Amino acid sequence: MLVLTADQLAAAVALIELDGIARRLILGTPDLSAEHVGSVVAQGGVDAVVLDQALAGFEDLGAAERILCRVDIAPAGDVALDRCDTEWVLLTSGTTGAPKMISHSLASLAAPIKPGQNQGADIVWATFYDIRRYGGLQIFLRAMLGRGSMVLSSSAEPPGDYLVRLGQRGVTHISGTPSHWRRAVMSPSAHAISPRYVRLSGEIADQAILNTLRAFYPNAGVGHAFASTEAGVGFEVNDGLEGFPASMVGAPGDVEIKVEDGSLRLRSARTATRYVGGEGAALTAADGFVDTGDIVERRGDRYYFLGRRSGVINIGGLKVYPEEVEAVINRHPAVRMSVVRSRRSPITGALVVADVVLKEERDGDVKREILQICHENLAPHKVPATVRFVPALDVAAAGKLARRDA
């Protein structure tokens, strides 16, 4: 089953009802384009698609059956159903723009949730994430499995209005990326909430945002977590400092942490098992560790995150593959080649910037035309913030573009 709703509440209802019933549940993200739905349906072996009213007209579903999900869904009485262990499949962006499908189970998704911790009816969760992404799903499962409550976000709602609504609903535990939180503290409604727990994940949490949140919400515990869809939740850091203590590496526990070739690697019951479809690329190494691709550096008794090995750019928690953006830029007839890289941003963690080599001197406003092609073909966070013309690009020995982040 592919759950593909515009509304998060409809998705939440569908997930609750279908776990244990469907053989496989694929969580369609709100940015899943019509172009890629067909490949998800085909590769994911989808028999039926759960849609809500807003997406009822969705066309490219292949042979899959359509099921309309309404929020006011009612129990159907006693229906004999075979229960099964449902495979949960999350989507993340891939190199070409087509999503990668990552296979979890409810057990692996719920493994980071400690029984008795942050549970109970007095806890009201909220997240700036969408619950169909790993970070948001963690919060949804904490709320549901812990018998708490949860206030969902809506993509159309201005951030300030959401904060006011969270305040009115007495939200106690809130999670988001550092970029979400920077946006929150730039809102006049930042003091509409008074959380007991503030959680950051999905991006590098820098000291500035940790300090700011501690000052804004003096009654809250402020913690940052390392998690990825593939590796699951690695660890949580609650000492108010960026990075993580070096003592965590190699220490016994639910999650084993090691650093090899500069990157962080994790092994635990929380990791995904495999990619669905695709070319059968292995998700874990032979020893069971997942290479997160996040480069860390030890300074004193702490490790600090430096960025990503593969050149993947993380914009406010959303991944951007440089290759996808380069392919769009290279469609401009005047472009010989381009390299897209990351530039640090104090607001969104990173920004996409492009260096472009032109075939020849060109009249007209090529820069504006390139940006226009990007705006027309890419999600807003993938459009380069700056385009720079350069005489040549570094090409590494293997003939591949040398990727180097600013």
Place this chain on the structure above:
Amino acid sequence: MSIKSTVISEIQQIAGEKKKTLPALTDDLVLLESGLDSLGIAILVARLEEVLGLDPFTESDDIAYPVTLGDFITIYENAAKSRDVDSGKTR
């Protein structure tokens, strides 16, 4: 060009690229209601670093994140002032 007019002209430029219409850019305008979302503000900060050579948000771990356009401009004006003072000292 003053810091203020540089900031305003960059905001207009970015809004133009994103085909967003801007409200009146007054000092008490809430930055996130200016038509720029946080991605737009991130682009603004990056372009201002190129134009002004200043990034007041990266220079310290103790940042006052701006709420209004006036706050934002003041942060840049103060950063420019303290840079001028610093360069005066070393001269």
